[in-house]
Amino acid sequence: MSSIQDILADPRFHDYLAILKGARNGFVYGVKVRFPHALIMAILFGRGDWQSRLKVIFRATKNHAVNLAKFVTLYKTLLLLQRRVNGGKERPHDTFFAGLLGGYVVFGERNAINEQIVLYVCSRVVASFIPRAPSAYNLASTSGAVVKPMPPDSRYFSAFAAVSWGLVMYLFQHRGETIQPGMFSSMTYLYRDSERWNSLRTLLWHNK
Numbered sequence: 001m002s003s004i005q006d007i008l009a010d011p012r013f014h015d016y017l018a019i020l021k022g023a024r025n026g027f028v029y030g031v032k033v034r035f036p037h038a039l040i041m042a043i044l045f046g047r048g049d050w051q052s053r054l055k056v057i058f059r060a061t062k063n064h065a066v067n068l069a070k071f072v073t074l075y076k077t078l079l080l081l082q083r084r085v086n087g088g089k090e091r092p093h094d095t096f097f098a099g100l101l102g103g104y105v106v107f108g109e110r111n112a113i114n115e116q117i118v119l120y121v122c123s124r125v126v127a128s129f130i131p132r133a134p135s136a137y138n139l140a141s142t143s144g145a146v147v148k149p150m151p152p153d154s155r156y157f158s159a160f161a162a163v164s165w166g167l168v169m170y171l172f173q174h175r176g177e178t179i180q181p182g183m184f185s186s187m188t189y190l191y192r193d194s195e196r197w198n199s200l201r202t203l204l205w206h207n208k
Contacts, residue, residue, distance in 0.1 A: 031065045
């Protein structure tokens, strides 16, 4: 047991163990995020018997978890290789190139799960350009070594929200084929299915 503890505490093995821990955390996080989502979607919108729905839940959860584990492993491995090439120092662009290659290899294949993940990441990248809101908390958090997220300035966020919703509603109505399938289904349920009913039951209890 002591030899294992010595290995875990040995700085020489830190980078390699960090890759292993990253893969573990990626897998666990993928399960935590995807399983509840897949379960709710199967309950609300699933088709077929519960055996087929459970298979869909399992496949979606496995896909999400495995891909996150793969990406974290590849990303941290590429960072380590770049540091080794550069004499042990990390350069600012190393993270970009590691993410670029990792994203292409792991998430480059077009499927429903990858599309959702990529769109989520893309939305966060776009939202990062909203000016941040200055406050005492933010100034204190950026003055030290630890960086903490800063919320968007409420004025700019209001404009960002308005433009986002205006554009997505226009696309849904006039260019629906360009919207991600999961979002299109949700919007159809909210905005088109609510236009049709034939009884009190389909008005208040069942959608159709």
